[in-house]
Amino acid sequence: MNKKVRFLQGNEACVEGAIYAGVDFFAGYPITPSTEIAERLSEYLPQRGGKFIQMEDEIASMCAIIGASLTGKKVMTATSGPGFSLKQEAIGYACMAEIPCVIANVQRGGPSTGNPTHVSQGDINQARWGTHGDHSIIALTASNHQDVFKMTVDAFNMAETYRTPVILLFDEVIGHMREKLVIPEEGELEIVDRLRTSVPKDVDYHPYLPREDGRLPMSDFGGEHRYNVTGLFHDMWGFPSNNPKIVNELLRHLVDKIDNNVQAITRYKEHCLEGAEYILVSYGSSARSAIHLAQNRRNKGEKIGVLELQSLWPFPTELVREKCARAKAVLVVEMNMGQVLTQVKAAVDNPDRVFLANRIDGKLITPSDIKRLLRVIQGRGV
């Protein structure tokens, strides 16, 4: 059978990935540059018996998908900077109440209304710390449409596995650029479905008592088990508690269930990394320029490689440290003021040899932009 090959936007590749992963419900609000995700899903979801709703605002969209997730559906929303800010309180709710959901943030320039139709990667830290209070979060990204598809599938899988919101941090270039996507056959990529409780009717069900492996089997609203879901600290039945022991244990569980699985969650790619003296650490659309430069210089005999990060949170500290251990210098290539740079500096043994190659003017960083800085670091003049 012929593979399904499409030529489409990154936002559409995200939609294809979501459909493949089994999305049932989408709630959203129009915002550039993510709107195509809502548009395509408004068309595709009802074709599959799924539901699409355009809500009255960004906050409502986030809340609606949480409500739908509780009835057993795979859910997602999509937004960009200002909308992502508005969603933060409800994202924290999903963290606290451990409700699987996927949020695609197609990044544009900020702060505030910023640079709506231009690219940026300025929301990396917001994805991590946007909502208040201690918590952990998963954030994935991609530099091409095949990976956008795959990371979207992964996002749904991880949301179900860890019962957490998962953030897809795409950017305007990825979202709007058109390129080829080969849609995998059914069964080619693993799909994680919701883990449902096997506790029978009328037997005490503990919705918030983790199994030994840390997973929490769910029961759908409308099912046999009636329990409580709250954003307050809660006991194993989901009822509010401020008992210090319960508060302490729950918060640790929320952080540990993700941070202790950083290896399983980590997604990355290596490009020309073998024996590289200069390593470009990058992600999203800026990784495309980094990869282009590395491949180009390799052909000329220079030992330059790229470590492309596809999972940004939890940050793959060990991976970065290990991969960059023998590098003469590390350049973090990103389109912000150094949000991943901070993480890389904290990860490596020699933070003084970590440099930032960035662009923050709404234009895609180019191989030449990176090369200029690289030449200085290499001591080859300005």
Add this chain to the structure above:
Amino acid sequence: MAKKKLLEIMINRDWCKGCGICVQFCPTKVLELDGREKVVAVRPEDCICCKMCELRCPDLAIEVLTQEGDKDE
């Protein structure tokens, strides 16, 4: 329609917070607050089984148990 007959006015003293709503609005003054600010049925014989105390109680602490009169089953 048959008249309801009172079986018992059940008061959950643990739930009652002594607001006095039932006492004030009982049409036949069946209820009073005791020294601990909990409601007691002091004149159950006057109860007309309107159940307004049960319905209006903000603490859901009152249940008026009744029996249907002869004509109903």
Add this chain to the structure above:
Amino acid sequence: MAVKDYLRERFFPHMWCPGCGHGTILNALVHAVEELELNKNEIVMVSGIGCSARISGYVDFHSLHTLHGRALAFATGVKLSRPNLKVLVPMGDGDALAIGGNHFIHAARRNIDITAIVMNNRIYGMTGGQFSPLSGPGVKATTAPYTTIDNNFDVVELAKAAGASFVARSTAYHVKESTELLKKAILHKGFSVVEILSQCPTHYGRKNKEGDAVGMLELQKTNTAKLGSKALEDNPGLIPRGIFVEKECPEYCEEYDKIIAQAMKGRNS
């Protein structure tokens, strides 16, 4: 089933103050559900934040205690994804009409089959007695020491204008009427709003010289009158009680089912 079977008795006595009208509204609601003989597994109660929102912890339904003002948005997700569920959304003044005002008018506009219960006590109780958008002018509150100058919403008029297909009002005093209105609202297909005037003796009654719970209930009795009653005709300044809107309109989830049918047909042809 008995009324108690709809409660999570282990959490009683509840956390509301003595004489709080919210307890009476809970009482009316469980009586309504009991009289309708609804299956507990098919009811989802979604609440926001505040004194009112704690109601969802006390009922033995599926319960979703959400964020301040967002209950209707969460509820919309629940209902649209599983339209067979009965979705009840009790809200306080702030949840319904301050921080949550936008969700209120839009849920009404969609006419999605949700029952919104506005527990109107004209005050923010949980945070200690600040005025609300339902307080109205001339009210004393901890954030209005010189009395309020803010006008209040008329919940009924707002719900009507926004497109709710069932709109009613009663009070905690008129508990039988409240129960009947709640029953009708729950059975109504479409967005239903029941405003129930509630009393907060702790924060509103004391500050505004309305007395204790008993005194406040007396005011609910004397300040309101049934729609179409002589009392209301004679004294139009009274707050009307009863059913203001009850009409059949296309319901959101049913309309969406038609979209699904259309989309599937387009795909298969």
